[in-house]
Amino acid sequence: MSSPSVSPPDLQAPPRAGRLPNTVGFYLLASVVVAFLAGSSAPTPLYAIYQAEWGFSPITVTLVFGVYALAVLAALLTVGSLSDHVGRRPVLIAAIAVQAATMLAFAAADGVPALMAARVLQGLSTGAAAGAIGAGMLDLNQTKGAITNAVGPMLGTATGALGSGLLVQYLPAPAHLVYLVLFGIFVLQGVGVLLMSESSSPRPGALASLRLQFALPPVARRPLLLAAPALAAAWALAGFYGSLGPAVVRLVAGSNSFVLGGLALFTLAASGGAMVLLLRASAPRTLMFVGTAGLFVGVGVTLLAIANSSESLFFAGTVVAGAGFGGGFQGAIRTVVPLARPHERAGVLSVIYVVSYLAMGLPAVIAGFLVVHAGGVLTTAREYGIAVMALAAVALLGLLLTRPAANRPVPA
Template sequence: MKTAGRPGLPALALPASMIVSFLASAAAPTPLYASHAGAWLFSSLTTTIVFGTYTVAVPAALLLLGRTSDHLGRKPVLLTALVLQILAMVVFSEADGVGGSRRHRRPRRGVPGPAPPRLTVNPARSSTQSPSRRGETVVPARRPGVGSLVLLASIVVSFLAASSAPTPLYATYARMWEFSPITTTVVFGVYAIAVLLALLVLGRLSDHVGRRPVLLAALAVQTAAMVVLTTADGAGALLAGRVLQGVSTGGALGALGAAMVDVARGRGTVANAAAPGIGTGTGALLSGLLVQYAPAPTHLVYLLLVGVFLLQGVAVALMPETVSRKPGARAAVVPEFTVPAGLRGPVLAAAPILFAVWALAGFYGSLGPALARQLSGSSSVVLGALGFFLLAVVGSLATVVLGRMAPRTGMLVGIAMLVVAGTGTLVAVDQSSTVGFFSSTAVAGIGFGAGFQGGMRTVVPLVAEHERAGVLSAVYVVCYLGMSLPAVIAGVLVVHGGGLAAATRDYSWFVVALAVMTLVALLRLKAPAAAGCQDTPG
């Protein structure tokens, strides 16, 4: 029997060097405590608390995670730890206070003197514009342009492509690890729940610390998620990777959406509506093609995405910041689901259609591939991914084509298309028609694009600069609730109800009923004011 080669001396030297570097990085802040205390005006007590926090976090992590490598293997744990260590270094390099809020040196007691002017770098603001407050200095800086908008949209695309990359692999995972459709929908749903929690906790953070630090952190965590998924050897590791993906995506969505609107309000709003569909569809189809025709189907797509995230991280580090920092970072991470009073009407008008169209996306992302294969009688992974791809890409095209339509009209068109698509799916399942299923999917894509862009354009252009990430996070909470809850219920119905076809019929009736209720809600609400979408920064 052929035995695997044992690790040699280099394999021993590498972990030893990692221990040295990790502990060196732990000690690196020590000589800086005095300078930080002078710059940020904290006491010796704060210094000991900062040091003590690290010493408490280490044993806590040892208790919670110390045995993880005995089950997942050493490499995934070490790679994840390296990514988190890099993330910590990014946070340190961006730090401007003990809790993320900007502080300034006060005059000593008894020595009067004016407080130094606050230096604000806001690339989204004209350098010739006079300061808005006394004592504030606005300095010229590079303004983010079209390149920044393209970069930000590409990150949305890659994050949502990564989120849909496992979709064509669910059947492969189910065969390898022998789990049921309920497990498939739980794996799908746990991602959406992690996104929701991250949106609630981290959604407003970039309004205070800036967009770039949040995006760099999210890219680091997304890279760690790809490492976990690449090395997954069971449903538990798959769930862990999906949770990391959800935390990363939820933490980034508000910052990405806000940054795109910071750069260009009109094009940024359109990009907010179009990029998610492009990413979701591209990820599903690309993953399906790689699974079908490329080697290492459960590894290659994740490794390619790691390369993309690393390149995007470098680009974000070089990108100009799009918003000035402001105090309140610690309060911003307290979970809160609030909308400014002036925006509650538009958000209430948009929420039902956003929930409905994302509920449809949740079905195609979880059970759609299995339904496509069952109706066609084919085991092709690409065919299974085609439905999700078609929904997302048609939805993105509809977003662009219908972009000049009034937002309320867009939502009404979306409702109508959802009813048509749901009815068409019912007929396709009854007739076992593959053509009917994909035709209904295309119609559903039009409904998704029209409804989603109508809802986004009802809300996004009205949001003030330092509220954008928070409001967009609240909007995405509605979307991901729609995406997760109905899909998990559908998975339960597949196993404990009448099977996949019966669950699809129930889900189609649910979508039709949801569309009708959305129409009633939209007609009862006062029409929101038309939102302008001019390409002005800020």
């Protein structure tokens, strides 16, 4: 995401006639990122219902999850910086409209092809909105925007997973109601964005911004190489919880509760967001070290829980692993991105996105294959957990064997 093209407006400045105050606009944007990520995690507790109704295997569950991750990645790499050129509002209005339509597509889905199509549309609109929302919040308030950009997606993921599980468990129309609720939220948010003032002046280069940028300046290559195992471990774990997590926790707990299925992803994402918030003032290297160590220890605890069928131990391990997910990812970004000059950061972020979203989608699909063909859910969970721990161990070893680099001033 490139820098905003205009100076951030004063949050206390009087709004234009008929427009929302900037303070209200900021919190509206924060609510949009929460809603988008809530929508992305809402299907997680529903996979068991879809499997029962349509008779598909865990491979299909992970494919449905994987196509979402790839669609988000495709949108981030193409239209992720479009709002820097055409303005935040046009991109957001289009993305919210597509997201609202996607909720209706989910509610009307009658089979796997419709579910896949809805996930692709959802991923594309989420990726398109991410850059505009993040930049828009920074336009309005640099300090609050940076914190909300880090914590908001995790809060949204947590809210969507738990809220969906509660609606599915206790209210009627389980495969429809959660999507209709989200549809209403997106409609209201779309109206709100229409009433916002534009925070970024249009500038030329919109078509050029759609070109993929994969460029790593020499100074960022070694730090990214060291951060890659931490990124892969964190996002592979998130992908597993978002796809097969509900099946694992139901077997460990011996319960078919949909709330438990959503609670696992909620716990992972909520503890990740709390970690980022609590350690936001820590040095990037410290944050990545603590986060990666948390991944290693937390996943190890969940493996003990699976071996002993302990529900409480499983969630305790998930809390620690989730804190590791949040800390490891934020530590990696804050270690690598500041090393690049402003005009190089889009290319660096593109590489980070590729590593992260491929790690979220592809291992989960492989896990689905292993569930069907190589031993079942719990055996696959153990093998997957060992792989995540191995990646975390490689990241920790790299941190221990390298000296902290002095912060290099980056010219504007």
